[in-house]
Amino acid sequence: MxxxxxxxxxxxxxxxxxxxxxxxxxxxxxxxxxxxxxxxxxxxxxxxxxxxxxxxxxxxxxxxxxxxxxxxxxxxxxxxxxxxxxxxxxxxxxxxxxxxxxxxxxxxxxxxxxxxxxxxxxxxxxxxxxxxxxxxxxxxxxxxxxxxxxxxxxxxxxxxxxxxxxxxxxxxxxxxxxxxxxxxxxxxxxxxxxxxxxxxxxxxxxxxxVNPPGKAADQIEQSVHFIAKTEKTGLLIELLDKHRDEAAIVFARTKHGSERLMKALVRAGYAAASVHGNKSQGQRERAIQAFRDGETLVLVATDVAARGLDIPQVRHVYNYDLPNVPENYVHRIGRTARAGMDGAAVAFCSPDEVDELKAIQKVMKFTIPVASGRPWEGVEAKAGVSYAGGRRRGGGKPRSAGGEGAPNERKPGGKPFGQRKGGKPGGRPGGAGKPGGKPGGARRGGRRSGPKK
CATH class of the missing domain: 3.40.50.300 (P-loop containing nucleotide triphosphate hydrolases)
Incomplete structure (x- = not known):
C-alpha cells in the first residue's frame, strides 16, 4: 500500500x-x-x-x-x-x-x-x-x-x-x-x-x-438474539453487564423509546445518555462529547447517530430495535470496529421484526449467526436465518436453541430465549377462543366488536 x-x-x-x-x-x-x-x-x-x-x-x-x-x-x-x-x-x-x-x-x-x-x-x-x-x-x-x-x-x-x-x-x-x-x-x-x-x-x-455496497467491516462480530419484545431490556442489561468498562451504543427505533430505555439503564446503575430528535443540538453535542470523553459508557440513540460518530473506543453496538431501512443496519454497526479495530454488533429480533431481519440479511448477503433463542414458529424460512446448532442430517427440521452446542443452553425442544412462562412464540393468534368465551387476543374490558345491546 x-x-x-x-x-x-x-x-x-x-x-x-x-x-x-x-x-x-x-x-x-x-x-x-x-x-x-x-x-x-x-x-x-x-x-x-x-x-x-x-x-x-x-x-x-x-x-x-x-x-x-x-x-x-x-x-x-x-x-x-x-x-x-x-x-x-x-x-x-x-x-x-x-x-x-x-x-x-x-x-x-x-x-x-x-x-x-x-x-x-x-x-x-x-x-x-x-x-x-x-x-x-x-x-x-x-x-x-x-x-x-x-x-x-x-x-x-x-x-x-x-x-x-x-x-x-x-x-x-x-x-x-x-x-x-x-x-x-x-x-x-x-x-x-x-x-x-x-x-x-x-x-x-x-x-x-472498495467493498461491495451493504457489506459490513470484516472485523465486526455479528449475532442475533430471538427474544420477546418485553424481555429485551433485561437481556440488554445482562449483556452490558459483561463489559461494564467498555463503550457501547444502543440503537432504538423511536425518540420516546430511546429516552425510556436510557432512563431504565440509569436506574440499573449505568452511566448512560441519549441522543435523538427531541434533544436540542446543544444537548446532543454534550451527550456525544461526554460519551467520547468516557464520562458515560452507554449511548442510547436513534438513527440520527447511525452515521457521523467516529469514536474508536466503541467496542459494542446493540440493535435493540431493528431498523426499518435495512441499509441503516450497516451504518449502525459501523460505529464499532473503526480504523481497523475489532467490534461486536448484537441484534435483538422480536416476532414483529422478522421482516426487518430478512431485509437486512438480503442487503448484506449475509446470514447473521444466532446467539440465543430460535426463530418464531412459521417464520424460519421467511427470515432466512441460520441456527447455532445447524440442521439435522437429511434436511430435517432445525435443532432448537437448546440443542447441543448452542449458547444459553435450554433443554432440547425448549422454549425460545426470553419467552415468558406459559407464553407462545408469536403471542396468541387472533380468532375464536374457548367456546362461549371472548375472541382470541381481546383485551379485558376492550370494546366489543358486535352490536351494542
Whole structure:
C-alpha cells in the first residue's frame, strides 16, 4: 500500500497528516485521492469507518492551496453536504484538524442552533462549508451566501439523503451552484436511486469501490438474539453487564423509546445518555462529547447517530430495535470496529421484526449467526436465518436453541430465549377462543366488536 506522499498531495498537507498520526492511506483514500486531485468527478463506495471524509477532504484542501487569495465576502469555495448534524459536525472537526497552520476557514451550518451567528460568519467568506441541506436552504433564502463561484460540491452519505427525502432540497441547492464544478459523491450503500443522482450531478465520474455496497467491516462480530419484545431490556442489561468498562451504543427505533430505555439503564446503575430528535443540538453535542470523553459508557440513540460518530473506543453496538431501512443496519454497526479495530454488533429480533431481519440479511448477503433463542414458529424460512446448532442430517427440521452446542443452553425442544412462562412464540393468534368465551387476543374490558345491546 502507498503512503500519502505517493498520492500527489502537497508537502504541507502530508506534514499535517503526520502531525495527526496519519501516515498510510486507507483503501478508499488511496484509490479516490489521485482522481480527485486531477479534478475528476468521483463516486466513492466504501464501508462506513474507512476514511471517506479525508478521501474527499484532502484533495479539496490541496486544490484550494493554489488559489493564493482569500475568498470574497459571502463566497463559498467548496460545499460539503451531509444528511445529519452529527455527521456534519464530524466532517467539520476532521477538516479543521487538517487545515491547522493554513489560512483556510472551514465553516459549519446546521439546524438546531441560532441562524444569526452563522450569517455573520458567512459574511466574511468561507473556503469550505459543511452544511445540512435544510439549514443551507434557509441561509440561501436569506441571501446570506453566494454559491455562484463554488468550485467543489461533495455529497457525503448520499444514500441517507435519499432516505431522508433530501433529494428535493438538493435540487434547490444545485440551482445556485455553477455547472462548471467538481462534484464528489461518497456512500456506504448503493440504492437504485443513486444512479439518478450520479447522472444528474456528476460528469463522467470515476467510480471507486472498495467493498461491495451493504457489506459490513470484516472485523465486526455479528449475532442475533430471538427474544420477546418485553424481555429485551433485561437481556440488554445482562449483556452490558459483561463489559461494564467498555463503550457501547444502543440503537432504538423511536425518540420516546430511546429516552425510556436510557432512563431504565440509569436506574440499573449505568452511566448512560441519549441522543435523538427531541434533544436540542446543544444537548446532543454534550451527550456525544461526554460519551467520547468516557464520562458515560452507554449511548442510547436513534438513527440520527447511525452515521457521523467516529469514536474508536466503541467496542459494542446493540440493535435493540431493528431498523426499518435495512441499509441503516450497516451504518449502525459501523460505529464499532473503526480504523481497523475489532467490534461486536448484537441484534435483538422480536416476532414483529422478522421482516426487518430478512431485509437486512438480503442487503448484506449475509446470514447473521444466532446467539440465543430460535426463530418464531412459521417464520424460519421467511427470515432466512441460520441456527447455532445447524440442521439435522437429511434436511430435517432445525435443532432448537437448546440443542447441543448452542449458547444459553435450554433443554432440547425448549422454549425460545426470553419467552415468558406459559407464553407462545408469536403471542396468541387472533380468532375464536374457548367456546362461549371472548375472541382470541381481546383485551379485558376492550370494546366489543358486535352490536351494542
Amino acid at each position: 502507498a503512503d500519502f506522499k505517493e498520492l500527489g498531495l502537497p508537502k504541507q498537507v502530508v506534514t499535517q497528516l503526520q502531525k495527526t498520526g496519519l501516515t498510510t492511506p486507507t483503501p478508499i483514500q488511496e484509490r479516490a485521492i489521485p482522481h480527485a486531485l486531477e479534478g475528476r468527478d468521483v463516486m466513492g463506495l466504501a464501508q462506513t469507518g474507512t476514511g471517506k471524509t479525508l478521501a474527499f477532504g484532502l484533495p479539496l484542501i490541496s486544490q484550494l492551496m493554489s488559489y493564493g487569495r482569500k475568498p470574497e465576502k459571502r463566497a463559498v469555495r467548496g460545499l460539503v453536504l451531509a444528511p445529519t448534524r452529527e455527521l456534519a459536525n464530524q466532517i467539520c472537526a476532521s477538516l479543521r484538524e487538517q487545515v491547522q497552520g493554513t489560512p483556510f476557514k472551514v465553516g459549519l451550518v446546521v439546524g438546531g442552533v441560532g441562524i444569526n451567528p452563522q450569517i455573520s460568519r458567512l459574511e466574511r467568506g468561507t473556503d469550505i462549508l459543511v452544511a445540512t441541506p435544510g439549514r443551507l436552504i434557509d441561509l440561501i433564502e436569506r441571501d446570506a451566501m453566494d454559491l455562484g463561484t463554488c468550485d467543489f460540491l461533495v455529497l457525503d452519505e448520499a444514500d441517507q439523503m435519499l432516505d431522508l427525502g433530501f433529494i428535493h432540497s438538493l435540487r434547490k441547492i444545485a440551482e445556485h451552484l455553477p455547472s462548471d464544478r467538481q462534484t464528489m459523491l461518497f456512500s456506504a450503500t448503493m440504492p437504485k436511486q443513486m444512479a439518478e443522482i450520479a447522472s444528474t450531478y456528476l460528469k463522467d465520474p470515476v467510480k471507486v469501490q
